[in-house]
Amino acid sequence: MKLATVRHGGRTTAALVVAGGYQPLPARNLSELLSLPQWKEILKDASSGHCGPDALPASAIELLNPVPNPTKVICCGLNYADHILEMGRELPEYPTLFAKFADTLTDPEAQIPADESMDLDWEAELAVVLGSTLQDATEDEAAAAIAGYTVANDISMRDWQRRTLQWFQGKSFDRTTPLGPVLVTADELDPVAGLEVICTLNGEEVQRGNTKTLVFSAARLLSYISTFTILRPGDVILTGTPGGVGMGMVPPRFLQDGDELLTEIPGIGTLKNRISLRVAATA
Known part of the structure; x- marks a missing residue:
C-alpha cells in the first residue's frame, strides 16, 4: 500500500x-x-x-511530508561502498550516525532555502519509517517493526559541516530535508533485494546507487540504534547516500540558486525540489 x-x-x-x-x-x-x-x-x-x-x-x-512529527530522525553516513570510497575512507565496522530535528524535514516539492551556505550538496537516500516501538531489538524484530519506506534527500551545508569534526550543524538546517512523496508499506518493497536510488540535477543524473550494496541494511541499522535509544512509531531513519555527491567530484560541485533537484526511488516516487540560494545575491 x-x-x-x-x-x-x-x-x-x-x-x-x-x-x-x-x-x-x-x-x-x-x-x-x-x-x-x-x-x-x-x-x-x-x-x-x-x-x-x-x-x-x-x-x-x-x-x-508524510511523517511530520517523528520523535527521532537518525541518519547513517557512509553506508554505500562506492560513497565511502569516494570520500577516501575504509568500510566501517560500525555505522556512522548523526541526528536531525523534525524541523529539518520538509515537503516533497518544497523549495529548499539556503541563506547561510555556499557549499550546498545533495544526498539521495532511502528513508525507513517505524511502525512500532523498538528497543534492544534483534534484526528480525527490527525488520518486523518497519512500517514502510519513503524517499529523502539529506541536503547538506558542506561549509558548515567542515567547521568542526561533528557533522550536526551542516546537516540540520530547518526545512532542508525533503521527504516523500508517499510511504510504501514494508510488505511491498525489499531494500535487501535492491532498490535504485537516483538523483538528477537540472536533468543530469548525478547519483545512481542500489540498496542491495548497503553496508548496513535497514534492519541492521534499526537493531543497532535500538540498543542505545528507543525508537517509536513514526520515527525516521535515513540509510545513507550512494556515490556521486558534489563534494566528491573533482573539482567539487555544489548547488546553485534556481537548480532543480529530483530524487527518485522507483516504486516509491520522486521528490522535486528547487534551490533558493538567496545568499548568492548578497555574496
Whole structure:
C-alpha cells in the first residue's frame, strides 16, 4: 500500500492512495496514524483499492511530508561502498550516525532555502519509517517493526559541516530535508533485494546507487540504534547516500540558486525540489 499526508481545503489528512485519488484515513497525518495501536487494522479496512464517497481526487490535493512529527530522525553516513570510497575512507565496522530535528524535514516539492551556505550538496537516500516501538531489538524484530519506506534527500551545508569534526550543524538546517512523496508499506518493497536510488540535477543524473550494496541494511541499522535509544512509531531513519555527491567530484560541485533537484526511488516516487540560494545575491 501507498500512504500519504495530504492537504485539501486548508486541512491535512493521512490518506491511502487508491485508484483515482486519495482515501482519507482517521488521522491528520501519518505520524498520528502510526501512533495508533490499531493502524494496521485501519489500513486493512480501507484497502479495497477503490475510491469511497469521501475520496479526494489527485488534482485537488497537495502532497506533504508524510511523517511530520517523528520523535527521532537518525541518519547513517557512509553506508554505500562506492560513497565511502569516494570520500577516501575504509568500510566501517560500525555505522556512522548523526541526528536531525523534525524541523529539518520538509515537503516533497518544497523549495529548499539556503541563506547561510555556499557549499550546498545533495544526498539521495532511502528513508525507513517505524511502525512500532523498538528497543534492544534483534534484526528480525527490527525488520518486523518497519512500517514502510519513503524517499529523502539529506541536503547538506558542506561549509558548515567542515567547521568542526561533528557533522550536526551542516546537516540540520530547518526545512532542508525533503521527504516523500508517499510511504510504501514494508510488505511491498525489499531494500535487501535492491532498490535504485537516483538523483538528477537540472536533468543530469548525478547519483545512481542500489540498496542491495548497503553496508548496513535497514534492519541492521534499526537493531543497532535500538540498543542505545528507543525508537517509536513514526520515527525516521535515513540509510545513507550512494556515490556521486558534489563534494566528491573533482573539482567539487555544489548547488546553485534556481537548480532543480529530483530524487527518485522507483516504486516509491520522486521528490522535486528547487534551490533558493538567496545568499548568492548578497555574496
